[in-house]
Amino acid sequence: MEDDSSEEEFVENVTDCPGCGQPCGHEVLRERKAGSGSNYLLKCDECEHIHTVQIREPRPIKIPFLLSEGANTVLVDIDVDEDEVLHIGDIFEYSDASWEINRVETRTANSRTKLVASKVGRANAIRSDVVMVRLTLTRGEFSDSDSIFVERETMYKAGSIMEHGGERWKIRAIHTGTGRTMSGRVVAHDIKRIYLHEPPRPEENIPKTPRERRQAWKEGRLGDNPNPVLPDAEKSGKPKQQRPGRRQKKKRL
Template sequence: MSDHDAPPAQVPVECPACGAETPHEVLKAGGHATVQCTECAHTHKVEVPEPTTVDVDVVVSQDGESYTTTLDGEPEETVAVGDEFVVETPQAIQQVRVTSIELSGDRRVEESDLDHAATVWTRVVDNVAVNITVHPKDGRRDETRSLKVYVPGDFEFVVGETKSFGDDEIEIEGVQVRDEAGDRYRHEKFDHEGDMVYAKDVKRVYARDTKTAAWSAW
């Protein structure tokens, strides 16, 4: 989102010296800004209205917990499902992705300007929890189990690669993509060797246990 503390680089006003209505460089911001004409270089004062901003409630979700903060911006700025931005919360400064936008009356939309958005729902994507379904190596001794790992959002899950997480060693067999990340990928699920999905885009990983010894009756 925009940094509203920074003055505009230029404003279109009429120059009292040359009479041209042309962009002026802002030399000193404020209610009565000091500007310089880009046509004749004349410097003068002009009233520049401060930009109007709005605050929108943001719900931040991370690993089953939720907390709230706010997002400020110009009323006409748009926010859409899949957008990412940085928020500051009591917990930390975090990168989040929009998962849903709520208007007044509990109506959900894919995109809205900030002036009409009541609540923006997000989830943290700089560090994420990824659910992994692990199939047994031999298919007989062990049953399918679930594993949750915590990795950076840009961690790569590549089909066919072997990964170690603590005492677990698994081979990636497939990756299911989250709904809001669908536009970034060709398919919703990948299972061909070399296919890659970033952790922040993963809905679930399917893998094979590579450390379980094969069962033997002897």
């Protein structure tokens, strides 16, 4: 049985050919070292035109970077190839951390979305693998502000309980750049602020009546239950608990 699969053709030493006017494979006739690079004498595989190509390693230049991590900011000089193009949103490694470029300026301090390194006056970057999440902690009538540093993909859920400062707090709401949620989940790098309330003491939060238990179940205070069910007291046909001080009606004969 014949093999109908066609073999892939690999072309080596592809570069622009002055004779063909397009990228073609070439045969290397001679290589000569020149400074930090090399000069190559090439022969085109298509038109057999012979020409020289000079390849040089890009010269590294120092660019001032303003690196911000939370409230701390430092100015450092980082070596970058002079022909490299810096884009807003680019992520690079420096000092055992990841950084994301959020501003690129020309030598006249004009902002650009992208710029070749040789024309960059300064670049700003923020720590990208760790983010700062701001907190507002409310205890009674008093509120304090604080912040924490977490991995950028950490997930927070409004209505849940979290540990902070050795205490348990309830996430009352999560504020993002576009709004506020009191029940959803938000990833850390999208959070502008988390509002924390001191959770009620256990003795203040014990559901007593069937209605209170159902409500607590729906709110997740008795565990995560996507399909609330009736308490056993109501399933078995037992009478509902009466509120204290409420007069019961007598049946008429």
